[in-house]
Amino acid sequence: MAASWPRTPTNFETTLTHNEPSIYLHSSTMAHTGSHNGVSPVHHHPDFYLKDGNITFIVQDTLFRVHKHFFECESQFFVKEFAKAPKEGTSDSSAFRLDKVTIADFANFLWVWYSPSYRRERKPKEYWLTILELSTVWQFPEMKKLAIDELQSFDIEPVEKITTYDRYQIDRSLLLPAYKLLCKRVGRMSIEEGEQLKLHTVLGIQEARERAIRSAAESGCRSPTSADAGDEELDKILIDVFSLKGHNANRQGAQPQANPEPVPTIKTPTPNVNGTNKSSTPGSSSQNDNKPKEANKTTGSGRR
Secondary structure, three states, rough: OOOOOOOOOOOOOOOEOOOOOEEEEEEEOOOOOOOOOEEEOOOOEEEEEOOOOOOOEOOOEEEEEEEHHHHHHHHHHHHHHHHHHOOOOHHHOHHHHHHEEOOOHHHHHHHHOOOOOOOOOOOOOHHHHHHHHOOOOOOOOHHHHHHHHOOOOOOOOOOHHHHHHHHHOOOHHHHHHHHHHHHHHOOOOOOOHHHOOOOOHHHHHHHHHHHHHHHHHHHHOOOOOOHHOOHHHHHHHHHHHHHOOOOOOOOOOOOOOOOOOOOOOOOOOOOOOOOOOOOOOOOHHHHHHOOOHHHHHOOOOOOO
């Protein structure tokens, strides 16, 4: 178990700060596979302890053995951590320990790389929120973009969406529909909602509502409300109030860019699970389902 915060990282342990301390990564000197002297046994994960994996992690009491390539290809955090301990993580007894993350959450994170049918599976919102959290603190920008892409398809309550996107520093232009719903809603925000939102958001929504009411009155509406303003006019007001420069309702991503770079792809590490260079097929066995997907399925490049 990780020691209580705050403290100084030791050995190969690194702290990640994203609003608050979140996850540790450090080398584990012991990983018991059986109970001894009161030490709880450690188990291999049924889906993600792969025969040809070349990096081992321990989460709680479970060992994961997967492909180091995925972590080194995109995450500078893992690149730096692996460089600090080049001989660690090569066996069960030297596994890197991931604290402040659950077995289920880490398995969900790995699922994106190893499930051939992940684009066809409809996972719940909470699933992608977990991937968003881990991809942010572990610095996987393409995985983060994928999580944002998937979250955009959910009907998320506006206050929750705004607080989530603010927390993970996601492009605020994607919040225009949520801002709009708060402006058009009958009645003001509750005290609880106001406490969840940042002050500048609360003040911005109030300013936008007042400007929308004035616009509707100038258009001849009697006893106008903010919902009486036209959609295009309300869009203009919100874009101005929240400085949503370069807004594009159909664009998705973590930060606005004038000329976005092509999305990099992740090449499939070799050999694969059964030690050959053949690629897996969607209809293969459960063991084959855990083989790395092809590059264009891994990073989400070419998706909608």
